[in-house]
Amino acid sequence: MFKMMVNVFKNLFSKPATRMYPFVKREPFADSRGHIEGCDIDKCIFCGICQRKCPADAIIVNKAEKSWEIDQFRCVICNACVDTCPKKCIISSPTHKTSQYTKNTLKIVQAEKPTEGAGQDA
Amino acid sequence: MSSTIIPFGPQHPVLPEPLHIKLVMEDEKIIEAIPAIGYVHRGLEKLTETKDFTQNVFIVERVCGICSVMHAMAYCQGIEELMNIEIPDRAKFLRVIWAELHRIHSHLLWLGLLADAFGFESLFMQVWRDREKVMDIMEETAGARVVISANAIGGTRRDLSKEQMIKINLTIDEIKQDLEQVEAVFLNNYTVKHRLVGRGILTKADAIELCTVGPMARASGISMDLRTTGYSAYGQLDFEPVLHNDGDNFARTYVRLKEVYQSIDLIKQAIAKIPEGEHVVPVKGNPPKGEVISRVEQPRGEVLYYLRANGTKNLERLRLRTPTFANIPSLMKMLPGSQLADVPLLILTIDPCISCTER
Numbered sequence: 001m002f003k004m005m006v007n008v009f010k011n012l013f014s015k016p017a018t019r020m021y022p023f024v025k026r027e028p029f030a031d032s033r034g035h036i037e038g039c040d041i042d043k044c045i046f047c048g049i050c051q052r053k054c055p056a057d058a059i060i061v062n063k064a065e066k067s068w069e070i071d072q073f074r075c076v077i078c079n080a081c082v083d084t085c086p087k088k089c090i091i092s093s094p095t096h097k098t099s100q101y102t103k104n105t106l107k108i109v110q111a112e113k114p115t116e117g118a119g120q121d122a
Numbered sequence: 123m124s125s126t127i128i129p130f131g132p133q134h135p136v137l138p139e140p141l142h143i144k145l146v147m148e149d150e151k152i153i154e155a156i157p158a159i160g161y162v163h164r165g166l167e168k169l170t171e172t173k174d175f176t177q178n179v180f181i182v183e184r185v186c187g188i189c190s191v192m193h194a195m196a197y198c199q200g201i202e203e204l205m206n207i208e209i210p211d212r213a214k215f216l217r218v219i220w221a222e223l224h225r226i227h228s229h230l231l232w233l234g235l236l237a238d239a240f241g242f243e244s245l246f247m248q249v250w251r252d253r254e255k256v257m258d259i260m261e262e263t264a265g266a267r268v269v270i271s272a273n274a275i276g277g278t279r280r281d282l283s284k285e286q287m288i289k290i291n292l293t294i295d296e297i298k299q300d301l302e303q304v305e306a307v308f309l310n311n312y313t314v315k316h317r318l319v320g321r322g323i324l325t326k327a328d329a330i331e332l333c334t335v336g337p338m339a340r341a342s343g344i345s346m347d348l349r350t351t352g353y354s355a356y357g358q359l360d361f362e363p364v365l366h367n368d369g370d371n372f373a374r375t376y377v378r379l380k381e382v383y384q385s386i387d388l389i390k391q392a393i394a395k396i397p398e399g400e401h402v403v404p405v406k407g408n409p410p411k412g413e414v415i416s417r418v419e420q421p422r423g424e425v426l427y428y429l430r431a432n433g434t435k436n437l438e439r440l441r442l443r444t445p446t447f448a449n450i451p452s453l454m455k456m457l458p459g460s461q462l463a464d465v466p467l468l469i470l471t472i473d474p475c476i477s478c479t480e481r
Contacts, residue, residue: 007248007303017251031280033265055177078180078271083279 028094033077035097036090039068041108043089050081050090066110073103125153128462132161136239136466139476143469147462155457157450163480167440174435175201175409176275182427185442186478187268188231189420191217191224193442194273199353200416200429201275204409213277214355215396219290220264220272221354222385222392226297227256228421229378229385232473233308236375239470240317248304252297259290277402287393294386301382308379318372322456322468325369332451336423337381338472341366341373348419359391374471408435420445422473444478 019026028034046063058074059081061067082092126147132140140161146154166185170178182197183190195217202209230253237245257267263286264270264279272278282290308314324334329342339346340363347363349356364380366373409431416427423445430439449472456468 004303004307007300017254029262029265031265032261033271053177055173055180076180076184077266079265080177080180 028096030094032094033079034093034095035072035077036070036075036079036081037093038070038091038106039108040089040091041068041110043087044068044110045087047086049084049086053080053084055080067107069105069107071105072097130465130469134466136235136470137474137476138235139474141469141474141476143457143465145457145462145465150462152457152460152462152465155454157454159450159476159480161480162477164477166481167442170440171436171438175431175437176405178437178440179273179275180271182440182442183269183271185481186444186475188228188475189224189422189425189478190269191220191272192418192420192425194271195221195354196416196418196425196427196442197429197440198273198275199418200414200427201409203416204412204414204429204431205275205405205407207276207403207405209277209403210400211355211397212281212399213401215392216278216282216401217273218355218359218392219282219389219396220260220270220278222388223256223259223290224270225385225421226294226382227253227260228473229382230256230297232378232421232470233375233382236467236470237308239466240314242307242314245304245307248300252300255293255297259293262286263290274402276405277400279402281401287396291390291393294389298383298386301379305379308375315372317464317467318375319368319370321371321464322460322471323368323370324452324456326367328455329369329452332455333448334423334452335448336420336445336473337364337374337377338423338449338452340364341377342369343367346424348417348424351417353418355392355395358395359388361388361391371467371471378473408433409437422446422475422478423448442481444475444481446472446475447479449474450479 046061046066048061051059051061055078056074056076058071060069079092082090128145128147130143130145131137132142142158142161144156145152166181170181173181179194179197182193185193230249234246234249234253237249260270261267263282264272272280324342326343329339329344334342343365345363345365350363361384364377364384366376411431411433413428413430416429418425425445426443428441429437432438453469453472457465460468
């Protein structure tokens with residue numbers, strides 16, 4: 001019982017263990033998996049590996065349309081796509097996504113390039 | 123005397139998950155208990171047949187949040203045995219470190235829930251405050267708090283740096299110190315003992331007959347800990363299963379409390395012995411035709427994975443038996459003869475994980 005009393009007094013004079021959340025926020029850890037923010041579409045080669053590796057079927061890659069689409073509400077944030085992307089163009093953010101009013105997917109389309117530049121993989 | 127049937131659950135303050143038990147009562151005494159599960163069936167076993175074998179790691183982790191590392195570990199060990207992959211030694215130690223961290227946070231959660239169930243709210247908060255430190259380590263080292271996705275076929279997805287290991291060492295020291303202060307309340311307090319000692323006795327003979335697993339079995343005096351078989355890096359670490367002979371609520375509390383210290387010790391040993399090197403080996407091809415059984419000790423007991431591959435990227439069958447499923451018959455043995463007021467505690471002491479059970 002005495003050991004617990006030490007604890008009681010310590011708790012009485014120490015700061016609370018919790019934070020006043022909406023006002024005080026903890027910085028997310030650097031390598032934390034918060035959410036998939038999007039895709040650096042200019043680097044993307046539309047190989048579709050992320051789509052095949054996604055366990056939740058959240059990613060749709062369209063080569064003809066040159067688009068990359070993610071349903072962030074299906075996504076389980078395992079970062080399998082980030083690990084397997086050959087061009088490392090999928091951006092993972094350590095912060096969590098806040099709640100939303102509408103359930104839209106995030107679609108990113110590569111802009112048409114005026115000239116046939118180098119670096120365009122077939 | 124005529125009997126009354128009282129439904130317990132599926133929604134009950136002591137249960138975070140839906141478990142339904144029909145209690146046949148005579149006055150305040152239970153004479154029979156009839157369980158009903160099936161409220162959170164998600165069809166995950168079937169889902170694994172449609173996904174490829176590398177994606178399944180993420181699916182089996184979601185069978186149960188709180189033992190996610192061990193689920194992925196059991197699955198990966200099975201596939202590695204099937205494909206004849208020898209994983210690096212460092213990966214084995216990393217798996218042990220994360221698995222034992224998971225065991226600590228699971229047992230601390232349970233101790234907190236126990237304190238809450240017998241109405242000791244401040245003890246509940248004390249224990250959960252320490253649990254939060256483990257969760258922070260998880261997020262820092264593996265990227266998420268609960269479903270940490272640290273395992274991959276062929277090793278682990280991330281490595282631990284020297285600084286991270288030092289930090290883990292310091293944090294578990296803090297947890298040990300804090301826990302030593304509250305330990306006496308769980309084990310010696312008069313009121314707490316009143317709720318625990320002599321309640322819900324499961325004898326050794328019953329435990330053997332009903333195939334009880336995990337801390338439940340160890341609290342009934344059966345020296346059964348799958349870690350002693352030496353899978354992963356456990357063969358290179360030194361430990362003895364925690365045992366108690368009484369088989370009552372108090373014994374189960376004692377075993378889980380002492381297992382937290384054991385896990386802390388195991389992590390320290392693993393960090394001291396971890397070799398340098400790669401943490402993952404590349405995996406080529408599909409699992410060949412064949413079947414394998416993989417077993418791992420979870421916080422709640424032994425989990426059994428049966429995998430059957432047919433040479434394609436999909437598995438033909440994945441069957442898993444979780445520890446709670448194995449322990450429900452023991453619970454049904456414990457309930458008859460006890461008082462209605464003890465039922466929440468009795469159900470809690472098997473550490474039920476219903477989502478696990480129903481998959």
